[in-house]
Amino acid sequence: MSGKITLCKPFSKLVCLVLLPGLLFVASPLLASSKPPVCSHALSLHGEAKYPANFAHLDYVNPQAPKGGSLRQAAQGTFDSFNPFIVQGTAAVGLGNIYDSLTYHTADEPFTEYGLLASCMQLDPAGHWIEFELRPEARFHDGKPVTTEDVAFTFKLLREEGQPFYRAYYADITEIKVLNPQRIRFELASHQNRELPLIIGQIPILPKHYWQDRDFKQPSLDKPLGSGPYKIADVDSGRRIVYQKVADYWGENLPINLGRNNIENMIYDYYRDATVALEAFKAGRLDFRLENIARNWATGYNSPALNSGDLVLESIPHKNSAGMQGFFFNTRREVFKDPKVRLALTQMFDFEWSNQQLFHGAYTRTQSYFSNSELASSGLPQGKELALLKPFAKQLPEEVFATEYSLPVTDGSGNIRNQTRKALGLLREAGWKIDGRRLVNAEGEQLRFEILLHDSSFERVVLPWRQNLERIGIRMDVRVVDVTQYLNRLRSFDYDMVVSSIGQSLSPGNEQREFFHSEFAHSPDGRNISGVKDSVVDALIEQLINAKDRDSLVTATRALDRVLLWGHYVIPHFHLSEYRVARHKHIKIPEVRPDYGLPIDTWWVE
Structure with a gap:
């Protein structure tokens, strides 16, 4: 959409579906039942989850996608912080690459969460609490395990010191109980808030040992510690940031990650002007653009590179709410x-x-x-x-x-x-x-x-x-x-x-x-x-x-x-009810296009 600036908070269902509630287990409905709750690999808001517990990979990935290469994108303006969770400062783009959350939101279902840091989720049939079981192999980039202490610390920190969004979004969590290093329970104020168990899993988990002695409210360009597939490798302050694939990423071989996070370096170059960024793309200094200006899409990409096939323009339909x-x-x-x-x-x-x-x-x-x-x-x-x-x-x-x-x-x-x-x-x-x-x-x-x-x-x-x-x-x-x-x-x-x-x-x-x-x-x-x-x-x-x-x-x-x-x-x-994607031909996209997102993390470089 022309002139759009996204106000979706980072790491929520609105990122950005952005960005994006009858809650059901995979096989058991969220209604009072005499059966004990099951620790399930997935939770779906409407009906059953698409993928069974033993699924091999997501349908919209290429499990044989080659690894390596770089993807260069443009960002607009500048940045002065690596902390996207607070009011102060202008956070760099792409920081979501650093962090893993308890669950992963698939792009081919309206609202289903699969375990990521969590191996499974157990929901009270009456809807009064939810428990997450962490994977024992989950690690931060410094090698220390991700524990339920980190999960509890994250929620407390973000609700008390983070952007107002977190206080509103998670207002109905009444208590967090660390049951053991791998299991944590969230007590819920209302069993009728049916999306809350799912959105709890979306929050990025921060390392307690990194943040507990730091001033969280102040913007900083200290490279943060996460557990996700990428880390910050290079920075030109305010102008450029490079994320590099973590060589020993703990979740590399999980079925939910197979065919994802294929690119070695995710590069964001900052431009003051969108017109200059477009010219940089046509000149080959950028690899990909998500176009939001109709005039550019109609005529702005005309160039020898487009005529020769080096540039690929593609409109990809989606079924998301337009907002x-x-x-x-x-x-x-x-x-x-x-x-x-x-x-x-x-x-x-x-x-x-x-x-x-x-x-x-x-x-x-x-x-x-x-x-x-x-x-x-x-x-x-x-x-x-x-x-x-x-x-x-x-x-x-x-x-x-x-x-x-x-x-x-x-x-x-x-x-x-x-x-x-x-x-x-x-x-x-x-x-x-x-x-x-x-x-x-x-x-x-x-x-x-x-x-x-x-x-x-x-x-x-x-x-x-x-x-x-x-x-x-x-x-x-x-x-x-x-x-x-x-x-x-x-x-x-x-x-x-x-x-x-x-x-x-x-x-x-x-x-x-x-x-x-x-x-x-x-x-x-x-x-x-x-x-x-x-x-x-x-x-x-x-x-x-x-x-x-x-x-x-x-x-x-x-x-x-x-x-x-x-x-x-x-x-x-x-x-529009489509994404307008401009890319150089060496950037490849899987053949299956999901209905509810544009998962760039499934792309690869040929």
Whole structure:
């Protein structure tokens, strides 16, 4: 998606499915049962796990893939920290390569976790606790074993000193019990939080002996210690980072890892400008790009290398939820407190013109926070969704029940007379009026705001919208800053409006608290970008998290989606249901393409 910056926290289901809840064991349902719980190799949120306990390898890998070589990618901006778990600093990309987690999330199932550091998982049939059994052979890079003390230490450290995300995501863990060096139990506040047992397994495990005497809250360029397949081999501070395959990686021969982590060196070169990075790719200084600008995909790769076959362009379909990219209002600011003002500005964004003139008709308009999935609301609320929303009728706009949510549609000619008329009507209702060439309030102050960007390529989307706003007397200032400044201002809510995105998985759950819950409306470095503070939204999030089965989850998610849309917290943009992959021909991809991710760790160099 053009101009997108991913806000998914590292090492979660949203990375990035990003990035990404009826919980079942592989063979036994999560319901009260007289049978004792089984220590299973996998847990699946919907139905049974695809792969049996004795599986040889994942279907979407090449188990005979050669090892070695390098994969050079571009990163934008700079970095000053190797600690991605805290608020301070700008973390280097690729740090997930260093760490292993208790489980691994497969890319060909909507939400299934297989043991990685953990050999198996044992879930209480009533859902009150889960236990993990660690593999005795699991080792950190210094040779010391990974123990349950490290697991308990990690959760305590991240929930107390890490980003607010961890506190929200794992809020329903009430107690952690180290039963022995290989076995650990997590006591759960609610047996209805059905995704929690799975997302516990996703957290990267940090070595207690490395971190216990260090200041975790301070950014640092000390090379961290992990247990994953890669370690930091070389650094040019702020410009380049090289991860090298660990020669004696403890998990090399696990079935879950066979055919993965094939490349010897993962290299990230930093560029200030995306245009320069594209030229570097075409010149052969980079091996791979995930393209998010339609203009580049249509014409930007034209070169002798493309004509000769040295460059390969491929669109890979996926079935992930598109999430929400858009112009996010900061409703903490006075200018955007009135939803009528927010809706009026929405009327003035001409998507159809932009799609034709700027994007070669490549995009679909986003109409939901969960587009491209069954979770998206549509039409009017009916059945179970209506029953769920009715108790909140007095707190919600009448339109939630009486009007189908839709975005303005134009003919693409640039003439938005009807939309302008609607916008001016809404603004008059909100207390604004035309005074000469300015739109002013009762005090004579012009309606004015600033949009904050980190990528200059998005100016071409913003500027036509600004022209439409100028016609009705609204002043919009455009400010482009570097990535570090952008993130710092985002963390402190120092913006009127930003272009951003919220990634959504096919099994939304605990992360919705930090996206939209009132508790995180003013939490530093939180992901409640628009400052949503609504008791109905809070209640629906809890309904979603505690959904007893898939049907209940879909119902609660659609209801939440509908209420958020009618809150007008964002002007939705557009999305694709495919990855646009550009690579040099020596970078090879397995023939089987999974539905729910782009697993670069299965690629190899020929």
